[in-house]
Amino acid sequence: MNGAVDRPLDITVDRSRPGTVVLVLTGDCDYETAGGLRDAAEEVLRLRPAPRSLTVDMGGVGLCDSSGLSAIVSVWQLTGKAGVSLRLIGIDDRLMNVMEITGLDGVLADALVPDPEAAGRSAN
Amino acid sequence: MTDQSLTDHPRTAPSPAAPSPAAPSSAGPSPAGPPVAGPGGAGAEERHEEFFAAVSDMDEHRAVDVVHRALDDGLAPESVLLEVIAPAQARVGAEWAAGRFTVAREHAATAISDRAVGALACHPAARTEPRRGRATVTCVDGEWHAFPARLLAETLKLRGWRVDFLGAHVPTPHLIAHLHATGPEVVALSCSLPVRLPTAHATITACQAAGVPVLVGGAGFGADGRYADLLGADAWAATATEAADRLERHGPLRLTPHVPGDPLAPLPHLEDQEYTLVSKARADLVGATVAGLGERFPALRDYSPRQLEYTREDIGHVADFLVAALYTGDPQLFTDFLGWTVRILGARGVPAHSLALGLELMAQQLRDFPRALALLGAGRAVVAAAGTDAEGAA
Amino acid sequence: MRETGRRPGAASALIVTSPHRIPEPPPGQAAGRHVPGAAVGASVLRALVEDGPALVVCDTEGGVVFRNSAAETLVPRLRDARRLASPGVPQWLSEAHARGAATAEGPAGDREVTATRSPLPDGLTAWRLADVTEERTACRRLADERGRTRFLALASARLLASLNRSKCLQTTAELAAGQLADAAVVVAPAGRRRMTLTGAVAGDAPREKSLPAAADVEEVPGLAEALAGFPPVPSRWVDPALAPQWLLPPGFGELGSLVVTPLPGNGVPAGALVLLRRAGSPAFTEDEEVFARVFAARAGAAISAAVLYADKNDTTEILQRDLLPPPLAPVEGLDLEGAYRPARAVERIGGDFYDVHPCTFGEGEEGTFVVLGDVCGKGPGAAVLTGRIRNTLTALRQVESRHDRLLRLLNDTLLRRQGADARFATMVLADATPLGHGRVGLRLTSAGHPAPLILRGDGRVEEAETRGTLIGVVPSVTSTTWETVLEPGETCLLFSDGVTEARGGASGNEMFGTQRLSGALAECARMPVRAVVERVEMLTAQWLGGNEHDDIALLAVGAPRGSHLTAVDGTGRGRYTG
Incomplete structure (x- = not known):
């Protein structure tokens, strides 16, 4: 009630590069907001022509709780089914630590390989 | 410290x-x-x-x-x-x-x-066979001293009550949900530290609004129970025996009738908003006071992070008592606490001057709050007097 | 000085008339004739007139020829007024005089006054003035009271008719707008971060909207306090200039006055009622404010009943778990203590759980199987999955004792469940086996869960070296199991991330963290498990300092310190061994 500042999750869709859609997240990815990430991913996968890859830029994410993780897993499942390659970038140490504890680092290993191009974009 | x-x-x-x-x-x-x-x-x-x-x-x-x-x-x-x-x-x-x-x-x-x-x-x-009514025994939210409440719960059980003991630190909404679910005759509410009195007040009025009278106890309400009345409790007891006797001898505890909006009538000083504003600014107040201590009290710079955290907690506690005194309008709540703190520090061989300095720094930040300033002034007098005593004794 | 402007003739005309009541001249009697009685003396009659009810005598042109002191008290400006039509003298009186009306009434300052004409000789007219303020107020109060009683009866009937939150809020806004103000807005929490504003302009249907993201209830003075609900704060008059635009219902117009009143409800804060009046409407009186509070108490009770009803459907069971937790059965040669504190906010209640089962490991090894876990997500959905996992684990535990295989079985079961989504669970499994002499063997396996901490006798804190995949998401899970021995007085603490991710501290937003947890634990060396659990729970709550939090679950497994040699005679209290 006091103190802890909760921020909503803003999701910006960047389609400037052909074949790739980037979801740029800013804010907290938690129980109340994680649904937005799932919805955004579903929307991307409905695009025609379908993108070859989806990049989720987590650089602007403050808090990411288990619901946030669950949303990431959802996105991973959805992209897997749709045959779209997934990349997760901008993951901070704390979130990486949580992924290690939960063993998700292994599950999401392919998505966690940094895509130099996307990483460059994220840095800009 | x-x-x-x-x-x-x-x-x-x-x-x-x-x-x-x-x-x-x-x-x-x-x-x-x-x-x-x-x-x-x-x-x-x-x-x-x-x-x-x-x-x-x-x-x-x-x-x-x-x-x-x-x-x-x-x-x-x-x-x-x-x-x-x-x-x-x-x-x-x-x-x-x-x-x-x-x-x-x-x-x-x-x-x-x-x-x-x-x-x-x-x-x-x-x-014991339950032969009396149902009672809920609980601690105010944030209260960790469950033991006195536990003693009361067991005493009431021995006297034939059906007791639901909810334990320490019970969130008020959970307590209210419990009251609506079980409909006890009385809530016995324990509060050991006066800093929880504003919360206790909220809990008392909430229980009463749910139609259950409240008996309060615990050192938080003052050794003479003076804050029980102030906060509109239906009864107060100093000890478990007294509480059990009160519930036995005087028939069922009745809800003190009150009209909506009444609970704050005994606290007219809240009008000045000092309680609201100072409690809201607590984090800043503590932060600035600790920072100020660091400047004026060089030893603090060599403190380990853990020690610094302790100091912050101590200053936080002073702030909490200040806020509680602003709520109740009773300076003694604050001065008693400071007197006690000086004794506790004394027992650990710690001089009280950092405490006096802390009070001074707080006063500097609360210049616009006359009641808070008066409290801090009274507090400094207590600390100074205690310091003189200690020197005299030494 | 008072005599200035008074004509001697007028005075004598009065003196000869009854000072209390100026009668119509009897038929046939010429006006102005002196009746016997003048002998009483002018001064006596003067005194009687001065003492009598308020009286003003005017001539045909509206000139004031006489007024007594009662009239001056009632209308102070009469003292110096030469004409009835003077500033400060009620206009309605001079108009009635000019009109030739027999009676008139209207305000005089803050009083209500009636005037009755009596013709006097010499073309003069006496106006008897009576102060009827009390009487009129009483009548009005009675009428108001009747109106309010009727309104409250109607309000109660309408409010109690529904146990739906939105409906109750709308009814409250609509009733308040109709009776108490030009418009009303009910501000009520809807979940942790959301606030709804249900606004109604008198005569229009109420509309509900969310508090805009950029808006803050703190912008309206007193609103945050009113929303806290208990103790109910008095209503607060707010400077209309301070009212943010989001508070006003669309098309309301210019704001004249507003009052913020809490809706205390029956033990649960229901929200706050904001009453609005347009510029030009009279401001709120104290009386109206008291009545608004009575209404607010009823409306609050109805709203909180609806909120409680909704919550109850979802959470009774979950709350009961917290309020009356099942005691952990004592286990021979093992100390166990648990704590479970669900999130306060209903929508944050998640799926933390722990279970303890006595069982046999492998070759007839008697011991205790412990699990502590966390189902991701919150609310009833998570609670349902928690129940499923607990039941499944209990069943599977009968057929499989190896942790890695057990977790694989559980994972397969969960993946096959109907409507599988990305909801997952993390957990720690522990087998605790008393080894004799107060020692306890521990086998620990984490499935995506923070590793348990072991508090050694000398205050060292170790992290169990176990790691594994979370359950319920991926087809194949792996895990490593770690074994250790607890010496007497040592404790192993299983915990959920509600502890380490508790946000609070000095900044109010810092995580409690594993480091701080280890530090706290290190200070608990050789303490009984109960004290260890309580202490960690207390430090976490103090760290939170009233902030919202997720579920918090703790379970400590301890090797009893100073246990008795119960083996000596099996039942006796035995010999204390230190």
Whole structure:
């Protein structure tokens, strides 16, 4: 009630590069907001022509709780089914630590390989 | 200020509100009447010594053993509860206040006492058929000193009440949900530290709005229960025995009639918003005070992060008492706490000047709050007087 | 000085008339004739007139020829007025005089006054003035009271008719707008971060909207306090200039006055009622404010009943778990203590759980199986999955004792469940086996869960070296199991991330963290498990300092310190061994 500042999750869709859609997240990815990430991913996968890859830029994410993780897993499942390659970038140490504890680092290993191009974009 | 945080209070709550931490009433319910000797063995007094020795040694099994033997020998369960266990617990609090017990040891002792109460409740001698109404015994939200409430819960059980003991730190919405679900005759609400009085006030009015009268107890309401009335409690009791008697002898506790909006009538000073504004600014107040201490008190710069955290907690506690005094409008709430703190610091060989400095720094930040300034002024006088006493004694 | 402007003739005309009542001249009697009685003396009659009810005598042109002191008290400006039509003298009186009306009434300052004409001789007219303020107020109060009683009866009937939150809020806004103000807005929490504003302009249907993201209830003075609900704060008059635009219902117009009143409800804060009046409407009186509070109490009770009803459907069971937790059965040669504190906010209640089962490991090894876990997500959905996992684990535990295989079985079961989504669970499994002499063997396996901490006798804190995949998401899970022995007095603490991710501290937003947890634990060396659990729970709550939090679950497994040699005679209390 006091103190802890909760921020909503803003999701910006960047389609400037052909074949790739980037979801740029800013804010907290938690129980109340994680649904937005799932919805955004579903929307991307409905695009025609379908993108070859989806990049989720987590650089602007403050808090990411288990619901946030669950949303990431959802996105991973959805992209897997749709045959779209997934990349997760901008993951901070704390979130990486949580992924290690939960063993998700292994599950999401392919998505966690940094895509130099996307990483460059994220840095800009 | 110290190696350990003063705010890390012992579970027995040697209360800042009560002048003497050793007074039984300050550590919750105390026995009424002289010790009664069991027919087949030692009296309560002797068993109390034995029990205290066991909890001091953190020896749970020996403590439970003392309780079992006392009951086996025919000592009344209520006597065991209130004349063997309760006073030992009060002594544990006093030992902490005197700097002879660490918080951890005090904590362990309380846990063991609690287990001993549990063992007592399971003993055949303590088996009682519920023949009275249903009562809910609970602690105010944020309150960790559950032991006095536990003693009351067990006392009421022994007297034939159906008791739901909700324990420490009960969120008010959960308490209210429980009241709506079970519909007890009375809520017994325990509050050991006056800093929780604003929360206690919210809880009392919420219970009453749910149609259940509230009996309050615990050192938080003042040694004489003065804040119970102020906050509109339907009854106050100093000890478990008194509470049980109150519920037995005077018939069912009735809800004090009140009109909507009335609860704040005895607190007209809240109009000035000082309570609201200062409590809202608590984090900044504490942060700036600690920063100021760092500038004025060079030793602070060499503190370890842990020590700094303790200092921050101590200053936070001063701020909490200030805020509670602003709420109740009673300067004594604040000055008693500071007097007590000076004694606690004294017992640990810590001079009180950092405390005086802290108060001064707070006053600098609260220039626009006349009531807060008056409180801080009174507080500084208490600390200065205590410092002079200490020097005189030395 | 008082005599100035008074004509001697007028005075004599009065003196000869009854000072209390100026009668119509009897038929046939010429006006102005002196009746016997003048002998009483002018001064006596003067005194009687001065003492009598308020009286003003005017001539045909509206000139004031006389007024007594009662009239001056009632209308102070009469003292110096030469004409009835003077500033400060009620206009309605001079108009009635000019009109030739027999009676008139209207305000005089803050009083209500009636005037009755009596013709006097010499073309003069006496106006008897009576102060009827009390009487009129009483009548009005009675009428108001009747109106309010009727309104409250109607309000109660309408409010109690529904147990739906939105409906109750709308009814409240609509009733308040109709009776108490030009418009009303009910501000009520809807979940942790959301606030709804239900606004109604008198005569229009109420509309509900969310508090805009950029808006803050703190912008309206007193609103945050009113929303806290208990103790109910008095209503607060707010400077209309301070009212943010989001508070006003669309098309309301210019704001004249507003009052913020809490809706205390029956033990649960229901929200706050904001009453709005347009510029030009009279401001709120104290009386109206008191009545608004009475209405607010009823409306609050109805709203909180609806909220409680909704919550109850979802959470009774979950709350009961917290309030009356099942005691952990004592286990021989093992100390166990648990704590479970669900999130306060209903929508944050998640799926933390722990279970303890006595069982046999492998070759007839007697021990205790412990699990502590966390189902991701919150609310009833998570609670349902928690129940499923607990039941499944209990069943599977009968057929499989190896942790890695057990977790694989559980994972397969969960993946096959109906409507599988990305909901997952993390957990720690522990087998605890008393080894004799107070020692306890521990086998620990984490499945995506923070590793348990082990508190050694000398205060060292170790992290169990176990790691594994979370359950319920991926087809194949792996895990490593770690074994250790607890010496007497040592404790192993299983915990959920509600502890380490508790946000609070000095900044109010810092995580409690594993480091701080280890530090706290290190200070608990050789404490009984109960004290360890309580202490960690207390430090976490103090760290939170009232902030919202997720579920918090703790379970400590301890090797008993100073246990008795129960083996000596099996049942006796035995010999204390230290």
